[in-house]
Amino acid sequence: MRYKIQYAMALNKKNSFGKKEQDLAECAKALAHPARIAILKVLAQHNECICGEIVSVLPLAQSTVSQHLKELKNAGLIIGTVDGPRSCYCINWKAFEKFNREFSFLFNHLKTEQACC
Amino acid sequence: MRYKIQYAMALNKKNSFGKKEQDLAECAKALAHPARIAILKVLAQHNECICGEIVSVLPLAQSTVSQHLKELKNAGLIIGTVDGPRSCYCINWKAFEKFNREFSFLFNHLKTEQACC
DNA sequence: ATCTTATATCGCAAATATACGATTAATAAG
């Protein structure tokens, strides 16, 4: 079948949802790439500021790692401070706790009885 | 500046990471859209099979909702059973517990002392 | 002042995700 109609923009409907849903989804999106999980893992294991070490551990170009770090920072999951020509990143544990709390709150309701499936 | 070089395919590097990182990221990706959070919320509140009700609650077309349900199903977060002309979905609580466990395991290491930031 | 080092940003290409209408499939109802 041919489609002759010109479609309207694939509208971004994300704003049609509640703030809680949006925030949770935003946070999950930051976690939705193995490179970012790996970065967080490295930061968690060191629990101190790392910078170029992350690049040397990951199988990605420096610019790509920098971009992933930026996304984690924008999501609030890590904190970055500039120290001369190098940057220093740490996990924002409070943000993680908040994520866990919100996440559990949404889904821990009726875990006891399953009506079907 | 002009770029004359033809770039190599933007290679998918996701397989360069460990299975645990990939699985966690995969799960997070399924949660990375407010519509899917909203769907899970509805399922959690009812704790029983819902189908077209989800469509009527969400501000999205039926085909779009069906697509989101498929993604949640592929990620293993929900279970779907066909019941005549209608489909019935439930939350897969075990998958959620696993996600929570893996997630905590990765990041609960050295939460106590923060060296900087 | 120039060079080096570490990191962020820009510009692009490719891949993936989002969204919807149209269609199909499968069963139920008449």
Added chain:
DNA sequence: CTTATTAATCGTATATTTGCGATATAAGAT
């Protein structure tokens, strides 16, 4: 059998993400 109902899938357009090389920036070293 025909029709109605429910949901999945297909085809398309658009938006966003991923990734890298090139460049810019910023501070320390020489």
